[in-house]
Amino acid sequence: MAEHKKPVIIYGGSFDPPHRGHIELAAAALRQLRPAAFYFVPGFLTPFKEYSPAPYSGRLAMLRAALAAAGLGDRAEVKISPFEAGRRRVVYSWETVEHFRRLHPGAPLYFLMGSDCLAAFGSWRRPDFILANARLLVGLRPGHAPGRGGYPFTRLSGRFPEADSTAIREQLFLGRRPARLQPAVNYLIAKKGFYLGRERALLKRLLTPARYDHSLHTAALAAALAPAAGVQPQKAALAALLHDCARDLAPAALRRLCLPAARRDAALRETLREAPVLAHAWAGAALAAEKFGVTDPEVLEAVKFHATGAPGMGTLARLVYLCDMANQGRAFREAGLVRRLAFIDFEAAFRAANYVKLVYAFAGGGWVHPLSVQLWNSLQEKKSG
Numbered sequence: 001m002a003e004h005k006k007p008v009i010i011y012g013g014s015f016d017p018p019h020r021g022h023i024e025l026a027a028a029a030l031r032q033l034r035p036a037a038f039y040f041v042p043g044f045l046t047p048f049k050e051y052s053p054a055p056y057s058g059r060l061a062m063l064r065a066a067l068a069a070a071g072l073g074d075r076a077e078v079k080i081s082p083f084e085a086g087r088r089r090v091v092y093s094w095e096t097v098e099h100f101r102r103l104h105p106g107a108p109l110y111f112l113m114g115s116d117c118l119a120a121f122g123s124w125r126r127p128d129f130i131l132a133n134a135r136l137l138v139g140l141r142p143g144h145a146p147g148r149g150g151y152p153f154t155r156l157s158g159r160f161p162e163a164d165s166t167a168i169r170e171q172l173f174l175g176r177r178p179a180r181l182q183p184a185v186n187y188l189i190a191k192k193g194f195y196l197g198r199e200r201a202l203l204k205r206l207l208t209p210a211r212y213d214h215s216l217h218t219a220a221l222a223a224a225l226a227p228a229a230g231v232q233p234q235k236a237a238l239a240a241l242l243h244d245c246a247r248d249l250a251p252a253a254l255r256r257l258c259l260p261a262a263r264r265d266a267a268l269r270e271t272l273r274e275a276p277v278l279a280h281a282w283a284g285a286a287l288a289a290e291k292f293g294v295t296d297p298e299v300l301e302a303v304k305f306h307a308t309g310a311p312g313m314g315t316l317a318r319l320v321y322l323c324d325m326a327n328q329g330r331a332f333r334e335a336g337l338v339r340r341l342a343f344i345d346f347e348a349a350f351r352a353a354n355y356v357k358l359v360y361a362f363a364g365g366g367w368v369h370p371l372s373v374q375l376w377n378s379l380q381e382k383k384s385g
């Protein structure tokens, strides 16, 4: 029957979130190949502690919203397959091809991708198996011309703009509405509180508008520096967003939050005696755990030491310490210098941040926190050792 000869298209990806780049590619493939079936196959994504991407159910809802907005929601041939996500492990593309080959014996099978993915195709598992069972269907993305002599593929006509999911998520962590997402998808993300939306909503109620802005500025820099510092961007954004979460609390509430930790933490007791305002960092860590449900010790450490610093603080804590002082919202000159340096040499910028903060502290003529001085000394030892 002629029906059997109609093509079947598979389109895998994380769809975290689904953006216009995905939808435009799919729409072109539907238009040009008129397939019997077009399967979106959202992948299973490794939950990275609590920094898993949007959950499968959420990615499914966003994909449905994106398809509906593009007028593809009611097309019978357009389906979303749980094949990969439902297996609870990383699924290789050859397995997906094998699955749909079995499901549609005899049908021309196409594996859809942007040309940005084509260069890596040779390093996938079992590329020969994929090519024996399916034909690559490639949409050209600017700056990713398919090289000559590579794997055979069918080219979709048209050009398909680049859409970088990492950059899109970075915008979402800050509460922006990326233009690369359809309004319906942006709406759903805001409504469901995906991509730290839940945390931002809670935070907004705790902080003055100026402090909330400062937290967003800190998170923007933290997310931008995260990949170079070797930190997961969502984790960096979360720690930076929450670093001052206790800063606007009344002194009594701040003390209450500090009490449990103060029993076993001499540095905190000293802080409460000598410079109680700095205790907002310890109180923030307690509040991040209590109100925001943060359990990651690295995030809690970053909040706790953002104001004073401490010798031996971890990478995330160093990142938040630096971003708190050097973010775009800071007007003093050194902030811009440290910020620019951070994109070139993160550790040098961290030492510079400690230096600048100490200079300001000494210039103020008051008590200087011993942890800040200890941090300074530990960095000098490292340099000479």
Ligand SMILES: [Fe+2]
Pocket (backbone or CB within 6 Å): 243, 244, 247, 280, 281, 306, 307
């Ligand atoms: Fe602070």
Ligand SMILES: [Fe+2]
Pocket (backbone or CB within 6 Å): 214, 243, 244, 324
């Ligand atoms: Fe701050």
